[in-house]
Amino acid sequence: MSFIVKGFDASAVAAGIKKSGAPDLALVASRVPCRAAAVFTRNLFPAAPVIFDRQLLAFNPDSIYAVLINAGCANACTGAEGTANARQSSEQASLHLGAHEHSVLVMSTGVIGVQLPMEKLLAAIPKVVETLTPEGWTAAANAILTTDTRPKLATRTVTLGDARGVITGIAKGAGMIHPNMATMLSVIATDAFITQPLLQQALAEANELSFNRISVDGDTSTNDTVIVLANALADNEEIVEASSADYIAFVAALTELCTELAQAVVRDGEGVTRFVTVHVRGAVSDAEAHQAANTVATSPLVKTACFGGDANWGRILAAVGRAGIQVEPERCDLFIDGGPDAATRRGELQLVAGGVPLPYSEMAATEIFAQPEIDVRVELALGEGAATVWTSDLSYEYVRINGDYRT
Amino acid sequence: MSFIVKGFDASAVAAGIKKSGAPDLALVASRVPCRAAAVFTRNLFPAAPVIFDRQLLAFNPDSIYAVLINAGCANACTGAEGTANARQSSEQASLHLGAHEHSVLVMSTGVIGVQLPMEKLLAAIPKVVETLTPEGWTAAANAILTTDTRPKLATRTVTLGDARGVITGIAKGAGMIHPNMATMLSVIATDAFITQPLLQQALAEANELSFNRISVDGDTSTNDTVIVLANALADNEEIVEASSADYIAFVAALTELCTELAQAVVRDGEGVTRFVTVHVRGAVSDAEAHQAANTVATSPLVKTACFGGDANWGRILAAVGRAGIQVEPERCDLFIDGGPDAATRRGELQLVAGGVPLPYSEMAATEIFAQPEIDVRVELALGEGAATVWTSDLSYEYVRINGDYRT
DSSP states (O other): OOOOOTTEEEEEEOOSOSTTOOOOEEEEEEEEEEEEEEEEOOOSSOOHHHHHHHHHHHHOSSOEEEEEEEEEEOOOSOHHHHHHHHHHHHHHHHHHHTOOTTOEEEEEEEESSOOOOHHHHHHHHHHHHHTOBTTTHHHHHHHTOSSOSSOEEEEEEEEETTEEEEEEEEEEOSOOTTTOOOOOEEEEEEOOOBOHHHHHHHHHHHHHTTGGGEESSSOOOSSOEEEEEEOOTTOOOOBOOTTSHHHHHHHHHHHHHHHHHHHHHHHTSTTOOOEEEEEEEEESSHHHHHHHHHHHHHOHHHHHHHHHTOOOHHHHHHHHHTSSSOOOGGGOEEEEEEOSSGGGOOOOEEEEETTEEOOOOHHHHHHHHTSSEEEEEEEOOSSSEEEEEEEEOOOHHHHHHHHSOOO | OOOOOTTEEEEEEOOSOSTTOOOOEEEEEEEEEEEEEEEEOOOSSOOHHHHHHHHHHHHOSSOEEEEEEEEEEOOOSOHHHHHHHHHHHHHHHHHHHTOOTTOEEEEEEEESSOOOOHHHHHHHHHHHHHTOBTTTHHHHHHHTOSSOSSOEEEEEEEEETTEEEEEEEEEEOSOOTTTOOOOOEEEEEEOOOBOHHHHHHHHHHHHHTTGGGEESSSOOOSSOEEEEEEOOTTOOOOBOOTTSHHHHHHHHHHHHHHHHHHHHHHHTSTTOOOEEEEEEEEESSHHHHHHHHHHHHHOHHHHHHHHTTOOOHHHHHHHHHTSSSOOOGGGOEEEEEEOSSGGGOOOOEEEEETTEEOOOOHHHHHHHHTSSEEEEEEEOOSSSEEEEEEEEOOOHHHHHHHHSOOO
């Protein structure tokens, strides 16, 4: 599969930040300036690159050339020195790209509370610029991994009037060996021609239905960041209205891309043995449905039951019941199936009707919960609110990875 | 240790509800009518005994004789039949106690979605009444256990004017073999003479600082209930004012008792290898401090780090940062020590000052996190808000117990 986006290059080198010596510095760069948009962690201990990028984007969202990403050091809880290091990395990358000094966004993932090894990083920046190539996406996607086991890339095309736009993204997911913070990073490049405010709006909309709908362990990192760069080389007519067909098509493609990456992050989460989709429908609002689905998705009792292959519906209802949303137990129905992968579907099975268990076949329920992908659907029958969240089971391996000492 | 409370008896029998054949039906009864107060789960899928007790207490909080508790079946998600069974159990116990028909509260813990085996239960009620004895507390505390490994009892005396009151309580905690719901039940008996509204207020105050401050896995059960019965046989002057010295002494003793039971529940939680105390101070309010402490206490990354004996402070700050409270990272300090058990204290060690890590001794930090009891203290330096929460680590054994199939 080709991930090439017109005018974009990517690359990766080993800067010596990861102890393993594996590639750990990636660059995604455009040959022409981009409009940039981003969503960041809401954690109140944001890492230095998050602080720096927010400032840079507030100042200059219309002329960004690149995103520089290092793995092996999160540059979080590093105070003023950390922010200065983020700035210096950005400026050096700008310099070697031949761009103006406010043109490179930065991302970091890795150990917290340790300063970036600036000597190694600065020495590697010229190399990562030199090796830029339109085919560099897979190398970049590999370099940003930590405890992830496989690179995560996705691409979509979108028809924009007479033109054809491309959107390509890479992501890294849950898990970092040292110190095992679950950091989610994604860089997305597109050649679409779109105003910066609409690019930001499109990313916010797509993010809300994709990266904001996944949970491995409910722990939000200090570094979580999704950045999209748009370099306008697709030759489409500029997207200037949120009501336009082109905007709607762009958001749809971007949401699909983000959903594919987000699901890949969950599937490659620490110790994950099952991929679990939680649908909540019939809530009084989408927000309440999301809250209920999140509560089910982060419940250790639900997640260990999924690990054990046990269709333990009492835990699912109990999680809904403590989610802080409107619920009328006597209206609740609960259904399970394999899925979304068609190979894991076994036919929908209703376990609960009106808050009381049905005399369902325990064998059929067990067969569904033995699948590597499980769908759970709670129907509240109170309104039109609906939400879907993707999560994983909680396994021995999760405890092992995260209980291991940092060194 | 004597748990005897004037005028109270307790007992336990094997009704055949637990598959093991172990005692599974307990009774705590007063020879004279009691004022009763209770706090219940806020889960919106309350079990039948919760629904029944709420109704009974609304109707008759001033003349309760007993609490009947069965283990092995939660009588939850059992619809109208479940509520009728709870009522019938209560009425039969009243009948055999020779009391009026609205005098017995009920509690259940065990498998969800299954009706109470009423034939067995009704046959056992006369026996559990016949075996009542002032020394029956330990037997009762044993009968209500499920995956708990030891009985939980506590007692306190309190000076009320010229009189001496006694408060004794039993509790069961986290873990139920079938289907592994974490249900927390407690019955407390006192001979204090106190108005019913003040008894309820005292329980609410004590509960807020004890049972509401523990977390094993953040999952709130459908059955959680704490009931206190007060039979007024201590001969103290009736406590009628919340500002009186006697009320204050009573609340203090009740809070101590509830704290001892609550901590015992955590220490005996499923798969627990470490007991962790999380203090948050300097928040803008007690409520925000509680919210932050709870977020730290329920973070899978913090809990697995405690299991691994890893002083992984980045996860603690990251949990505070996503707790939804006011935080200024550059004001945050973080301290650790063993404790509260004096045998596990190693001297307080500061890891973070002003949001940035100190050059602390990793060996000293590791020695603290190797203790079976760990204290974590986060200082936010924003206000006077403070809260303490008790929790446990997250171990392989927790995953094993809760991943095991129900049958």
